[in-house]
Amino acid sequence: MSASHELRFDGETVIVTGAGRGLGREHALAFAARGANVVVNDLGSSDTGQGADTHVAQSVVDEIVTNGGRAVADANSVATSAGAAGIVETALEAFGRLDVVINNAGFATYADFADVTDTQWRAMMDVTVDGAYHVSKAAWPIFVQQGHGRFVNTTSNAGFGGAPMLSHYGAAKLAVAGLTKNLALEGAEHGIRANAIAPVAVTRMNAEHFFGSADPRIENWKNEIAEGRLAIGPPALVSPAVVWLAHRDTPVTGEIFSTTSGRVAKVAFVVAEGYFNPDHTAEDLRDNAAAIRDLRRFVDMNSYEDELNTIPPLFSDYR
Numbered sequence: 001m002s003a004s005h006e007l008r009f010d011g012e013t014v015i016v017t018g019a020g021r022g023l024g025r026e027h028a029l030a031f032a033a034r035g036a037n038v039v040v041n042d043l044g045s046s047d048t049g050q051g052a053d054t055h056v057a058q059s060v061v062d063e064i065v066t067n068g069g070r071a072v073a074d075a076n077s078v079a080t081s082a083g084a085a086g087i088v089e090t091a092l093e094a095f096g097r098l099d100v101v102i103n104n105a106g107f108a109t110y111a112d113f114a115d116v117t118d119t120q121w122r123a124m125m126d127v128t129v130d131g132a133y134h135v136s137k138a139a140w141p142i143f144v145q146q147g148h149g150r151f152v153n154t155t156s157n158a159g160f161g162g163a164p165m166l167s168h169y170g171a172a173k174l175a176v177a178g179l180t181k182n183l184a185l186e187g188a189e190h191g192i193r194a195n196a197i198a199p200v201a202v203t204r205m206n207a208e209h210f211f212g213s214a215d216p217r218i219e220n221w222k223n224e225i226a227e228g229r230l231a232i233g234p235p236a237l238v239s240p241a242v243v244w245l246a247h248r249d250t251p252v253t254g255e256i257f258s259t260t261s262g263r264v265a266k267v268a269f270v271v272a273e274g275y276f277n278p279d280h281t282a283e284d285l286r287d288n289a290a291a292i293r294d295l296r297r298f299v300d301m302n303s304y305e306d307e308l309n310t311i312p313p314l315f316s317d318y319r
């Protein structure tokens, strides 16, 4: 591919939350390498979301600057409106504009649903759901005023598929998918696009949980994937999808993409053709369960209307 076709971000400013480690760090490096001014936001919290360390964001900024890029560190938490306003302020003060928000900050704790505490649940919602809300809310008026802006949010297969010991995490991540769909819908008239990725990659968030800290497969991941023994790769494999979705020329909006070990694939909330009978009884549903659950014909929903449009024009000649 020629350089003229490269997806560049020269002159644009990109906020990446949680960019001090793991996936966010890779996204920040990728945007900087493509000419963006990058706000490397990271609270520097522990793998369970505790504490703070300003060096975490700064170390990625140092790496970007050493490579000839432009970046500024920000250690605000995404979990409050004041923190989110601070992140946006950092972008405007350092670079005078804002074009892209990558809502990536997050953490995972693992517990069976019976053992999830109210504190654990609240902390997960604070960072994952409220965090995406606060940062998006702070950026929104800027995007509306300038008539463009892109969000790339981070959801998870733990939400739309489910995963053991992650009920709180899965619930929070699926809320982010819902936020994404709605921002895309409301943002369209303002030139704002919103999409989400559902990544899978080895990071501190899951390495020990999945493999145990001494598992040699982590070091040998390429062979493990190639030989079908390991469906999980390094975080750098996720960033190209984020770069693509964040680019001003990418028309996609309101969509979700699984980004896993080199495969990028659309994830959709679909409604099956279903079984239509306005007079149905519970017994009819039992007897037609196969038709109700048949996904061979479906609608990929990009607004609530997409679902309603699949209902035959029933009410005019019903009753």
Ligand SMILES: NC(=O)c1ccc[n+]([C@@H]2O[C@H](COP(=O)([O-])OP(=O)(O)OC[C@H]3O[C@@H](n4cnc5c(N)ncnc54)[C@H](O)[C@@H]3O)[C@@H](O)[C@H]2O)c1
Residues within 6 Å of the ligand: 017, 018, 019, 020, 021, 022, 023, 024, 041, 042, 043, 044, 045, 046, 047, 049, 056, 076, 077, 078, 079, 104, 105, 106, 107, 108, 127, 131, 154, 155, 156, 157, 198, 199, 200, 201, 202, 203, 204, 205, 206, 235
């Ligand atoms: N790694 C995976 O397989 C995977 C799968 C699905 C979703 N995700 C999501 O991807 C995102 C990145 O995860 P990762 O695997 O790179 O984890 P990570 O722990 O390596 O990085 C997350 C970063 O977010 C920062 N952070 C946490 N709370 C913050 C807050 N309140 N404000 C600002 N920064 C904060 C942390 O300090 C950390 O550096 C998360 O949203 C995660 O839920 C990851």
